[in-house]
Amino acid sequence: MTTRVLVPSGVLGLGFSERALAQAMQLKPDIICIDGGSTDSGPAYLGTGTTKYSRAVCKAEWKLLMRARHALGIPLVISSCGTCGTDSMVDWMFALTREIATELGQHPKVVSLYTEQILSQVQNAFKTQRIQILEPEVPLSENIIKQCSHIVALAGREQITAALNCGADIVLAGRATDTAALCALPIANGEHEAAAWHGAKIAECGAFCSTNPSSGVVMLSVDQQGFTIQAIADDAFCTPHSVSAHMLYENANPHQLVEPGGTLDASNATYTAIDRHTVRVEGSRWETAKQYTVKLEGARSRGFQTTILALIRDPHYVKNVHLWADKLRAFLVDQLQTRLDIAPDQYSLEFRIIGSNATFGALETKTEGATEVGVLGIVTSSTQALSDDIMRFANPFVLHYPLTVDEPMPSFAFPYSPAETSRGETFEFCLNHVMRIDDPMQVFKLTQEVL
Amino acid sequence: MPSLLGDVCEKIRSKNAGPYWITVDIFCGGSKRFNTVINALQNEQIAECLQLPVAELRRFDMPELFAIKVSFARPIVQGSAGDRDMHGAQYAVLIAQLALE
Numbered sequence: 001m002t003t004r005v006l007v008p009s010g011v012l013g014l015g016f017s018e019r020a021l022a023q024a025m026q027l028k029p030d031i032i033c034i035d036g037g038s039t040d041s042g043p044a045y046l047g048t049g050t051t052k053y054s055r056a057v058c059k060a061e062w063k064l065l066m067r068a069r070h071a072l073g074i075p076l077v078i079s080s081c082g083t084c085g086t087d088s089m090v091d092w093m094f095a096l097t098r099e100i101a102t103e104l105g106q107h108p109k110v111v112s113l114y115t116e117q118i119l120s121q122v123q124n125a126f127k128t129q130r131i132q133i134l135e136p137e138v139p140l141s142e143n144i145i146k147q148c149s150h151i152v153a154l155a156g157r158e159q160i161t162a163a164l165n166c167g168a169d170i171v172l173a174g175r176a177t178d179t180a181a182l183c184a185l186p187i188a189n190g191e192h193e194a195a196a197w198h199g200a201k202i203a204e205c206g207a208f209c210s211t212n213p214s215s216g217v218v219m220l221s222v223d224q225q226g227f228t229i230q231a232i233a234d235d236a237f238c239t240p241h242s243v244s245a246h247m248l249y250e251n252a253n254p255h256q257l258v259e260p261g262g263t264l265d266a267s268n269a270t271y272t273a274i275d276r277h278t279v280r281v282e283g284s285r286w287e288t289a290k291q292y293t294v295k296l297e298g299a300r301s302r303g304f305q306t307t308i309l310a311l312i313r314d315p316h317y318v319k320n321v322h323l324w325a326d327k328l329r330a331f332l333v334d335q336l337q338t339r340l341d342i343a344p345d346q347y348s349l350e351f352r353i354i355g356s357n358a359t360f361g362a363l364e365t366k367t368e369g370a371t372e373v374g375v376l377g378i379v380t381s382s383t384q385a386l387s388d389d390i391m392r393f394a395n396p397f398v399l400h401y402p403l404t405v406d407e408p409m410p411s412f413a414f415p416y417s418p419a420e421t422s423r424g425e426t427f428e429f430c431l432n433h434v435m436r437i438d439d440p441m442q443v444f445k446l447t448q449e450v451l
Numbered sequence: 452m453p454s455l456l457g458d459v460c461e462k463i464r465s466k467n468a469g470p471y472w473i474t475v476d477i478f479c480g481g482s483k484r485f486n487t488v489i490n491a492l493q494n495e496q497i498a499e500c501l502q503l504p505v506a507e508l509r510r511f512d513m514p515e516l517f518a519i520k521v522s523f524a525r526p527i528v529q530g531s532a533g534d535r536d537m538h539g540a541q542y543a544v545l546i547a548q549l550a551l552e
Binding site (some may be wrong): 041250252255297350361425432 | 502509520522536
């Protein structure tokens with residue numbers, strides 16, 4: 001048989017063509033799957049357990065998908081709810097689903113898959129050597145685990161299948177691998193396992209594997225020999241090149257994809273054009289792992305930040321801006337110590353020169369020739385109050401600091417008032433590890449409710 | 452004047468591959484250009500512009516796509532103090548500036 005997976009877009013919140021969704025609904029999909037998250041926007045979302053995307057846009061798009069699901073009578077799955085996939089974000093998505101169901105008069109069975117980990121259990125796994133480090137090696141200790149505000153384990157296709165097997169109309173999954181939701185039903189239906197994983201990787205960003213990424217909608221059809229991928233919008237085309245090139249996307253190794261239960265090897269896959277919209281892929285291989293592992297993601301606080309932005313147009317200062325910023329920083333460090341008794345080890349302070357080398361830092365090869373520059377000051381310390389106070393102290397000097405004692409006091413441009421901005425808590429990713437588990441459901445939890 | 456990699460190739464993109472890796476995809480756009488680039492582009496050049504030891508680069512030459520992939524561990528973990536490019540998307544510009552002798 002063939003199992004058809006409708007993927008409306010790469011992530012909920014990014015938008016897709018409603019016309020293409022309607023066209024895809026005519027092709028008899030067996031399931032609708034969409035991703036809700038990624039680590040790609042940084043550690044703040046996992047650190048705080050919040051979403052990157054606006055609630056309003058998520059609601060508008062989820063409503064279209066709940067309508068489509070209801071009309072077709074097939075399951076709808078979202079994985080990595082609310083960017084980071086914490087329990088709080090599964091609950092956020094559940095509240096959104098309940099709100100929409102009430103508005104539409106629907107009564108779906110909703111299964112929630114929770115993937116957040118209890119810190120003490122992760123510490124215990126670390127102590128009993130059930131946590132393995134990945135490349136590149138980052139240090140881990142029980143103390144680092146304890147400092148995490150959230151740790152999630154990435155679910156694979158086994159946990160998504162367990163959720164579907166509850167008779168779910170809608171699955172709200174916490175953090176999962178990009179591919180897990182898309183390949184779960186095809187594999188459960190007995191389709192070609194490697195093709196299901198490979199197809200899931202190709203379709204996980206929606207129409208990114210086509211010539212028109214913003215159209216969003218693709219159909220992944222997996223059978224017992226391989227898969228076909230079809231870009232649905234009239235102006236979106238899949239070619240062997242656009243499809244095979246997507247194996248490279250956000251993947252350090254272009255041929256392999258490591259998943260909880262094994263590894264996809266796509267190095268011998270063949271890509272054949274069926275028509276302008278559709279490509280057929282066969283020949284990928286799947287190697288089942290001896291040990292089932294799940295990847296962990298964790299984020300911990302690294303203090304609180306305050307920033308300041310000044311604009312410099314005076315040609316003399318633009319030309320000498322790096323010297324100026326170095327002198328200003330040294331002056332501020334000295335003044336903070338001598339006048340306010342704030343030692344350098346209580347904070348970090350840096351100035352990045354926008355218009356010179358703010359993007360690349362020491363790697364930049366061209367630093368001359370700007371008309372104007374922005375000076376972005378960033379201070380980080382253990383409390384927001386301290387960071388705010390350091391930046392308030394710095395404010396008049398960022399505005400008026402002269403390059404030499406012999407020249408008149410300059411004044412630069414502050415683009416808004418107040419010039420300093422409290423950025424709140426800042427986080428860092430601190431796990432690049434997998435955890436060995438004996439049963440795929442061991443560290444995951446399912447709940448279900450008919451709305 | 453040596454030509455620049457970015458002028459020879461169809462497209463160069465870079466992106467995070469998870470929080471700990473950056474991956475750069477160099478699409479040459481045809482077999483002639485691919486052959487020119489794989490012969491001219493030295494790993495040492497790439498490592499130098501990234502200020503990394505050459506052994507830290509993982510390079511994949513893919514003739515079927517006329518593409519070259521270069522992956523390396525992020526010098527600063529994504530989003531940690533001192534990171535300047537959350538998505539790693541501008542590294543492509545550095546690579547595009549490399550001169551092909």
